[in-house]
Amino acid sequence: MERPYRLSCHCGEIRFEVDEDLGELVECNCSTCRRSGFLHWKVQADRITLLSEKRQMSTYVWRCISEGHHFCTTCGVAMLRTGYPGGKVSVNARCIDNIDLFELNIERYDGRTDMHPGPLP
Numbered sequence: 001m002e003r004p005y006r007l008s009c010h011c012g013e014i015r016f017e018v019d020e021d022l023g024e025l026v027e028c029n030c031s032t033c034r035r036s037g038f039l040h041w042k043v044q045a046d047r048i049t050l051l052s053e054k055r056q057m058s059t060y061v062w063r064c065i066s067e068g069h070h071f072c073t074t075c076g077v078a079m080l081r082t083g084y085p086g087g088k089v090s091v092n093a094r095c096i097d098n099i100d101l102f103e104l105n106i107e108r109y110d111g112r113t114d115m116h117p118g119p120l121p
């Protein structure tokens, strides 16, 4: 697969492309990621081009207003996570069009241990 990578939710309502090399992919065992199955691919936000303009997404916020889990309101597929430093967002690599998940090299991050579990103190 080559750049730019195209990503879409299941129903196709939300589509965007990422013009970056496929970098480190991380699965996380924190309370939200383990439930959603989000596969993190952190990219610079300015490398993302929205292909479906003026569409609705929903955002689940559980701690800080600057951190969000953004998903399609129609099919529920999570596409983006925000709240990372350095102008980065995390896109869900599971949404890359035509990707074979079993061919990916996926790292693990122990978010369950490393991250504060509840509201920020």
Ligand SMILES: [Zn+2]
Binding pocket: 009, 010, 011, 012, 013, 014, 072, 073, 074, 075, 076, 077
């Ligand atoms: Zn959708």
